[in-house]
Amino acid sequence: MTALTCFKAYDVRGRLGAELNEGIAQRIARAFAQVMGAERVVVGHDPRASSLALVAAVKAGLVEAGVEVLDLGLCGTEEMYHATAYFEADGGIEVTASHNPMDYNGLKMVKAGSAPLDPATDMVKIKALAESADFAPAKPGGEVRQAKAARGAYVRSVLSFVDLPVLRPMKILVNAGNGAAGPTFDALAEALSKKRAPLSFICLNHEPDGSFPNGIPNPLLPENQPMTANAVLAAGADMGIAWDGDFDRCFLFDHLGRFIPGEYIVGLLAEVFLAKEKAATIIHDPRIIWNTQDIVTRLGGKPVMARTGHAYLKQALRDTGAVYGGEMSAHHYFRDFACCDSGMIPWLLIVELMSRRGVTLADLVTERLAAFPSSGEINFVVADARAAVARVRAAMEPQAVAVDETDGLSLDMGGWRFSLRSSNTEPLLRLNVESRGDAGQVAQAVETLRRLIET
Known part of the structure; x- marks a missing residue:
């Protein structure tokens, strides 16, 4: 039995070669089919150079298990989500490394209805079976078919969220980062034009290119933001949009070229949905919460906190019937989009x-x-994350007015609060601090906590 290190909390992600290769991808696909009892699976991939060989291996593993594979080709992760539900498939797999470095790739997987895999059961079973390779005998009847109707259905679904007649004329700068977003955006833009939406677009880094000549598309990194910001200013655009590699996250810039942090977009989207559905439930993650909670409660909604990570947010939407859920990392989830995240909506x-x-x-x-x-x-690389969190707790908890352990350690200090948690996907300790109207207090708290973490 070979231990597979590419399995993370709720997806597969690994360095190309020993951690993830065609053989491993084929075994994971075969295990996925067997554990899910799948007869029909949707498959897509991003434009990375390694994705073509990996997706071919995934399809081969599924066909061995007798699965009907609906092939989306080059697409975004959310298109796989949508197609899995639309075609009533038993699961979906997207080959993508999203915003990870060039020497990485991965698999994002969902089950029927685009429901997330349970990290404690589904992922554990798939990992164990892929490691042992103790598969049931190969089944006949497996085949690959092109899912030609998928993108048109996806575009119709995305546009159904928007009240198109109210849109005002705007010029919008879009930066696809040479990832998967370009072709899908073009299909949306064409549909918007046919419906006479008064929007014009300026496209930057639009063609998919797995070599990423303009850098890995990760707009959350500060060093990657000036390219979009400067293009917004140069074009005199009303706003800017930048996507990551598989475009399940979008990042927004105002007309001044200012990057808007994701937690504030969560609040704005909550406002949109509460205007359409009074007293709706809104899900948010535990990292930065006060702005969202303030907007939701003021507008008569119900804010509900869920653990960070797409599997947990999606399950919270399903459990509560929430109309929308958002994370500060720019993942936004929609009840009427199979409770999945989208970078276009x-x-x-x-x-x-x-x-x-x-x-x-x-x-x-x-x-x-x-x-x-x-x-x-703020990310910290520490030798012992548990010890670092313990130091912070010992120093800060005696003065706290409230403690929350939904995800890591969150302490409400009265006028300010912080969240400290280990990443689900990377070897990092992540810190977030917020306050009620006092930016100086945020800066002071960050330095206090930094000293405790790095001691």
């Missing part, structure tokens, strides 16, 4: 909100940034 809804209120994106967020300043996520 959010920006369209923000355009709708700007149009309804007749204001800029900068107008929408400036007051919120001042009312609830936050640090942004």
Whole structure:
């Protein structure tokens, strides 16, 4: 039995070669089919150079298990999610490394209805079977078919979220980062044009290119943001959008070229949905919470906190019937999109909100940034994460007014609070700090906590 280190908390991600290769991908696909009892599985891939060989191996493993494979070809992860539900498949697999370095790749997997795999059961069973390779005998009847109707159905679903007649004329800069977003965006833009939506677009790094000549598409990194920000200013655009490699996350820039942190977008999207569905439940993650909770409660909604990570947010939507859920990392989940995340629905809804209120994106967020300043996520590489968290707890908990352990350690200190948690996908300790209207307090708290963590 070979131990597979590419299995993470809720997906597969590993360095190409020993951690993840065609043989491993084929075994994982075969195990996925057997554990899921799958007869029909949707498969897609991102534009990385390694993805073609890996997706071929995935399809081979599924066919060996007698599965009908619906092949989406090059697509975003959310297109796989949508197609899995749309075609009533027994599961879906996207070959993608999203925003990870060039020498990585991975598999994102869902089961019937695009429901997340349970990290404690489904993932454990798939991993164990892929490691042992103790598969049931190969089944006849497996085949690969092209899912030609998938993108059109996806576009119709995305546009169903938006009240197109209220949209006002806007010029929008879009940066696909040479990832998977370009062709899918073109299909959306064409549909918007046919419906006479008054939006014009300027495209940057639009063609998929697995060599990523303009850098790995990860707009969350500060060093990657000036390219989009400068292009917004140069074009005189009303806003900018940048996607990661598989475009399940979108990142927004206002007309001033200012990057808008994801936690503030969660609050804006909550406002959109609460205007359409009174008293709705809104899910949020535990890292930065006060701005979202303030907006949701003020508008009569019910804020519910869930553990960080797509498997947990999606399950929370299913358990509560929440209309929307959002994470500060720019994952946004929608009940009527199979409770899955999308990088296309959010920006369209923000355009709708700007149009309804007749204001800029900068107008929408400036007051919120001042009312609830936050640090942004700060990552620490530490030798012993548990010891670091214990030091912080010992020093800070005696002064805390509330303690929450939904995900890691969160302490409410009265006028400010912080979240400290280990990453589910990387060997990092992640810190977030927020306050009620006091940016200086955020900076001071960050330095206090930094000293404790790094001691």
